[in-house]
Amino acid sequence: MKNISNTVKKSALLLCLIGTFFLISIDSFAQRRGNAGSRGGATHTRPAATRPATTRPGAGGSGVQRPNNTANRATRPANSNNKATRPATQNTREQNIANRNNGNNINRNNNNRTGNRNTNISGNTVNVNVDRSRDINVYNRNTVVRRNTVVYARPPYRYGGYRYYGYHPYYYHPYRPYYWGPVWHPWGFFVTTLAVTAIVVSVESTQYHYDQGNWYAPSNGGYQVVPAPVGGTVNNIPSGAQTVNTGTVNNYYYGGTFYEKDGSNYKVVPPTAGTLVDNLPEGGTEVTIGDVKYIKFGETYYQPVHVDGKDKYEVVLVEEDK
Incomplete structure (x- = not known):
C-alpha cells in the first residue's frame, strides 16, 4: 500500500509540474500574441510586408521618370537653329557651278540673263557680254534663202510637208x-x-550703225547687235571675211553675214542655196x-556636210512640198 501511495504521489506531483509548465507556456504565448497584435486591436492581423511599389516611369509622379519633352530632355536640335542639316541638293549643285564658274572667270547673272562669254583666242581670254534680256526678236528678222x-x-x-x-x-x-x-x-x-569708227547706214528708212562687221540698232538707251539688213552697203568689211562661191558670183562671208561686191562697196545679200561656209556663229540652234x-540660224537652215x-x-x- 505504501508503495502504491508513493507512486500516486509521484504521479500527482509529475502531473502538477506538467500542468504548471503548460500554464506558463500558454501564458507566455498569449502575451507574445497580445503584444504583437496590440497595434491592430483585439483582432490580430499580420502586417502586410509590402514591397515599395516600383512604379512605371511617369505614373503618378513617382518612380524613375522619363525627362519631360519640353523641359530637361536632351531634344534633337531643331532644323532652323542648331541642327547640322545636309545641304539641299539644288543648293549644293548651284554652289558647285558657282565655284566652277568663278574658277574659270565666267560670270553669269540669272536675273537678267546677262552673261560673259570667255573665249580663248591664241592664248588670250576675251570677255563678250551678251544681254539676252534685251532681245527684240532679232532672230526673226533674218533673210530668206x-x-x-x-x-x-x-x-x-522630204519631211513634214517640206522639201x-x-x-x-x-x-x-x-x-x-x-x-x-x-x-x-x-x-x-x-x-x-x-x-568712234562706227558709221550710220540707212536701209529702207531705218538707221543702223556699222562697225567692223557688226550691225547695231538703237535699243533701250544703248545699241544692240542685230542681223545685217539686206541692202545695207558699207565701204569695207573685215579682212577675215571668207570668200565663198555661190555658183554664179563670189560672196564674202563674215560673222554669219554674206556680202557681195558692189562697185567699190560691199552690199549685204541673202544667203544663196548651196553655198558652203566653214563656220557658223553663236545664235544658231x-x-x-x-x-x-x-x-537653224535666223530663218536659214544649214546642213552639216564633209567636203575636202x-x-x-x-x-x-x-x-513647201505641194
Missing part, C-alpha cells in the same frame, strides 16, 4: 559656234556707247527634222 540656178543632182529630203535640198550628202557633225575675235559680237550683244539634224576632208555647213533650200 536665194534659190540657185544650178539644178540639184540629188533628190531632196530640203542639198548639193552635198548629209554628214552630221556637232554644231560648234565660231568666234571671230574681240571686235566681233554675236546677235543680242548690247553696248551703251559705240566706237540645232534642230531635228525627221532623221536629219540641221542648224573638212566639216562644213551648206545653205539649204527649203520649199
Whole structure:
C-alpha cells in the first residue's frame, strides 16, 4: 500500500509540474500574441510586408521618370537653329557651278540673263557680254534663202510637208559656234556707247550703225547687235571675211553675214542655196527634222556636210512640198 501511495504521489506531483509548465507556456504565448497584435486591436492581423511599389516611369509622379519633352530632355536640335542639316541638293549643285564658274572667270547673272562669254583666242581670254534680256526678236528678222540656178543632182529630203535640198550628202557633225575675235559680237550683244569708227547706214528708212562687221540698232538707251539688213552697203568689211562661191558670183562671208561686191562697196545679200561656209556663229540652234539634224540660224537652215576632208555647213533650200 505504501508503495502504491508513493507512486500516486509521484504521479500527482509529475502531473502538477506538467500542468504548471503548460500554464506558463500558454501564458507566455498569449502575451507574445497580445503584444504583437496590440497595434491592430483585439483582432490580430499580420502586417502586410509590402514591397515599395516600383512604379512605371511617369505614373503618378513617382518612380524613375522619363525627362519631360519640353523641359530637361536632351531634344534633337531643331532644323532652323542648331541642327547640322545636309545641304539641299539644288543648293549644293548651284554652289558647285558657282565655284566652277568663278574658277574659270565666267560670270553669269540669272536675273537678267546677262552673261560673259570667255573665249580663248591664241592664248588670250576675251570677255563678250551678251544681254539676252534685251532681245527684240532679232532672230526673226533674218533673210530668206536665194534659190540657185544650178539644178540639184540629188533628190531632196522630204519631211513634214517640206522639201530640203542639198548639193552635198548629209554628214552630221556637232554644231560648234565660231568666234571671230574681240571686235566681233554675236546677235543680242548690247553696248551703251559705240566706237568712234562706227558709221550710220540707212536701209529702207531705218538707221543702223556699222562697225567692223557688226550691225547695231538703237535699243533701250544703248545699241544692240542685230542681223545685217539686206541692202545695207558699207565701204569695207573685215579682212577675215571668207570668200565663198555661190555658183554664179563670189560672196564674202563674215560673222554669219554674206556680202557681195558692189562697185567699190560691199552690199549685204541673202544667203544663196548651196553655198558652203566653214563656220557658223553663236545664235544658231540645232534642230531635228525627221532623221536629219540641221542648224537653224535666223530663218536659214544649214546642213552639216564633209567636203575636202573638212566639216562644213551648206545653205539649204527649203520649199513647201505641194
